Amino acid sequence: MAPHIGLARLDSLIPVEVAVAAVASAITELHEGRLEQPPRTVVADGQLLVMSALHRTTRDAVVKTLTIYDIDGSKRIEGTVLWYDGATGLPRFSVEAHRFTALRTGAVSGVATDVLAPERVRRLAILGSGAQAATQLDSCCVVREFEAVSVYSRTLAHAQRFVDEAKVRHPGLRFSVAGSANECVENADVVCCATGATSPLFDLEALPANVHVNAVGSFRPSMTELPAGLIDASTVTVLDDVAGCLEGSGEVRSAIEREFPISDLRSLGAVMESGVERHGRTVFKSVGCAALDWGVGKAIADRLESVVLS
Incomplete structure (x- = not known):
């Protein structure tokens, strides 16, 4: 089983400034045609979302599933992000999707604001x-x-x-x-x-x-x-x-x-x-879009790799 990264470890691995830089890099990769992202799957007007992206050169890929429901007047978001290693095709890690999505969405606004x-x-x-x-x-x-x-x-x-x-x-x-x-x-x-x-x-x-x-x-x-x-x-x-x-x-x-x-x-x-x-x-x-997920996922993969090498 691929290791699961919880909320506390995600925040320690990827500070906000790292997420902003990672998303900026991913947006450039997308614009220059090195990232492939098909249209997201939307079910029941957004109650279920599935998004994926793959890097054409490294073959590293990300797949995210989200469920979004209104419960007692409050929006509840649940889901999972899976990162696939391009060299092996195997899942490298999973991440809780709610915090991950908030992190990459904030990061892209940071890029746009800059x-x-x-x-x-x-x-x-x-x-x-x-x-x-x-x-x-x-x-x-x-x-x-x-x-x-x-x-x-x-x-x-x-x-x-x-x-x-x-x-x-x-x-x-x-x-x-x-x-x-x-x-x-x-x-x-x-x-x-x-x-x-x-x-x-x-x-x-x-x-x-x-x-x-x-x-x-x-x-x-x-x-x-x-x-x-x-x-x-x-x-x-x-x-x-x-x-x-x-x-x-x-x-x-x-x-x-x-x-x-x-x-x-x-x-x-x-x-x-x-x-x-x-x-x-x-x-x-x-x-x-999935390119944003790919950017933060790549940053996590790089951080995990640096921990292993050290």
Whole structure:
């Protein structure tokens, strides 16, 4: 049996800064055609997801299965990540998928923020208070130095708990709990949306004229976090996986229905290669793709190998 990596060991093996670098490398591998990822399998509007990716040169592969259910009004995510060694074809290790997914999703927002957000920032807004929101905060703080963080959650107690825990990890930041989503984003330089919302979290008019927005919580056409018109009016809209977002992002599909040109949607890998002007409102939308899983899986495999060699 391949060894299973639990939550505590995962965090010790892969700190957030390592995850950000690993995902950046995987996005480049995908853009340059060295990673193969078929469309993910989606069952029952996202209650079951299966994602896989294989590196064409090393043959190292990752397969992730997730189940996502609403239980008593709270979203429960369970699943497993399996890493296959390209040299033997055998499973090398497994990882609990919930924390793994939050880690790689935060990491890709960190990469996007590094590419799209202004170099000098002060205020970060976090909408959401779960595991995904926590890694959004941690990853953005890897690539930019913030002074203040505003947090909004539909449940005040959840937002306060998030802030209390975040202060321990980031003692140099000033945290506040916003009374509304509009209040949360109104002075932000960077906004991170990590919720399961089915309607826009904030009004378009509440956003500053110059702001970078990461949206990672919604992953099915029935879900949306961003206000109508934000993608249409953004300086640039960047996607983790263009095909995946065209199929799974409610925000992107809605913009296309309003005749937003598909050709104006750019992949993160393409923008990393060419660069982009950082001004106005920029948007990064992620529905999650197997390349991100492969990147963190590769980092784990490398770390395990270094432990064996030492």
